[in-house]
Amino acid sequence: MKAVRVYTQEDPRKDLQHENWQKRGTAVALGSFDAVHIGHQMLIRQVVEYAKKMDLTSVVYLFRNQPRSVLGGVPVPAVNTFEGRIQILKELGVDVVIAQWFTPEFAAISAETFVLDYLKNWLHAKYVAAGFNYHFGCRGEGDIHTLCALCRREGIRIDEIPCVALEGYPVSSTRVRSLIQDGKMEEAAACLGRPFSLSGTVIDGNQLGRTMGFPTANIAMPEGVVLPHYGVYVSRTMAEGKWYRSITNVGDKPTVKKNSLCIESHLLAFSGDIYGKPIEIQFYYYIRGITKFENLDQLKRQLESDKKTAQMFFGKETQRFSLHVGPNSERK
Ligand SMILES: Cc1cc2nc3c(=O)[nH]c(=O)nc-3n(C[C@H](O)[C@H](O)[C@H](O)COP(=O)(O)O)c2cc1C
Ligand SMILES: Nc1ncnc2c1ncn2[C@@H]1O[C@H](COP(=O)(O)OP(=O)(O)OP(=O)(O)O)[C@@H](O)[C@H]1O
Incomplete structure (x- = not known):
């Protein structure tokens, strides 16, 4: 299994300017990715496969901490340790993980700035994938439709991943967390794929x-x-x-x-x-x-x-x- 590069500085943009993998162009998966459940896995596999086909670097751009802990002020327990998450992403064949700390400053970035400054100019994204319920930008102003529109405008190919559901309900990190807290381990395993x-x-x-x-x-x-x-x-x-x-x-x-x-x-x-x-x-x-x-x-x-x-x-x-x-x- 090949190694995965992990960047976890508070502002990775300061330290990451001209890495070879950036120059090559990237395919980027966007989201928090706490549970790395079967919905996340489908999204990430799509990014890894596209990157291989087009000779790009596959990147998972996730949050190191729980955005909800910062926004709600109440700690939200993680489904995996950070090391556990990285191991799963490595098994999925990801080249680079950018573990962004979700801070009030990061939360204040607009949807447009994120696509232009972070995805296009910094990561040299040629391809982006996010799920049907993706939200981003200051106060959650942008959704998957905003992301699609901005990426297309900037010439970045974008795929929306349809909802992966089990028993009629979307699989989510929140659902996995409450199944574990309820002791429903078989259902949690079905959502996690492990x-x-x-x-x-x-x-x-x-x-x-x-x-x-x-x-x-x-x-x-x-x-x-x-x-x-x-x-x-x-x-x-x-x-x-x-x-x-x-x-x-x-x-x-x-x-x-x-x-x-x-x-x-x-x-x-x-x-x-x-x-x-x-x-x-x-x-x-x-x-x-x-x-x-x-x-x-x-x-x-x-x-x-x-x-x-x-x-x-x-x-x-x-x-x-x-x-x-x-x-x-x-x-x-
Ligand atoms: C599978 C399992 C079930 C257990 N169930 C109980 C229980 O119902 N009530 C209880 O007081 N302790 C329970 N224990 C804890 C035992 O009291 C404890 O393992 C035993 O006292 C040895 O503890 P020690 O490792 O500190 O020596 C359980 C432990 C295991 C491994
Ligand atoms: N069931 C799903 N099917 C397809 N894509 C999903 C699914 N759940 C999440 N995604 C996508 O995966 C990425 C990461 O998801 P994220 O971790 O932000 O949400 P989540 O798993 O629903 O967690 P939470 O319950 O904390 O909101 C996002 O792009 C999101 O849209």
Whole structure:
């Protein structure tokens, strides 16, 4: 897989003046691209293919932070870490990522200035693609029709990407975020085109799990990214470069310790010491909420049952688990 160049300065225009890839001419994908969901992927693939055909540099011009956090003043958790987003874009074959910080100054740029100064004169854009619901320019003055009109006027080829929908509704980062927060992991995966995952470094726990026959790899609650509804999940965990079937608890462990939030994963067929090592956990299916048990024996019996659920999920009976299953649905 070839490398992707990433530019993440506050004003990338100051540092990027005469790079060879700019001079060659570019094909640019426009948007925030937080989730990098199946709608985003369709748009980006189109840009990458066009760039290859026309010998241009493929560029994803995205926001490093969440515009809504700046405009609304309330932090919006991201679906991916920045590194996670870059990895997905690399897999899609993108040449260059410009990670623009969305600041009040950037928000004040007019639609016309953006097309003229940023796309045409700075990026030497020969081709631009954006989605049906794209908005840009000061106070959202421009939409996809404005973009099409301005690009055509400046001799830049432009494609509007039609809406990618699932079950009658547009796929969006906002939708993915709320599916994850509702524990609807199968629907989130359908929108993402991959399971939702979290990463971290394994930290020390109380080492009680191993005494019950359920050793766990604990990671701290990641900050700034969206967290699954608290509860127990069928999952897969990557440790030492290999994926293992697992069951994962997100949240508290009231039976043994109060107010101790973390994410802990029991890998079904793994033994080894991974303290201090990185792991990635993919979330597949919400099993149940977290319970305060009377004693460790009861907790252990529940963990055995969770393990059976996971084995069944990954076994022949996968089809039993349909979409829409989340903590608020009746079937658990
Ligand atoms: C799949 C899974 C499900 C869990 N469910 C619960 C639960 O319902 N209630 C609870 O108090 N703790 C639950 N825990 C947390 C356990 O109490 C914890 O793993 C055990 O005490 C070991 O903790 P330690 O790693 O800090 O030693 C769960 C852990 C896992 C891995
Ligand atoms: N479902 C979709 N189908 C096709 N294009 C899309 C879809 N969703 C977004 N796009 C396009 O992808 C680019 C990036 O989208 P952006 O991240 O800004 O929106 P989003 O995914 O709808 O997120 P949010 O929910 O935060 O608005 C934009 O050009 C947008 O129009």
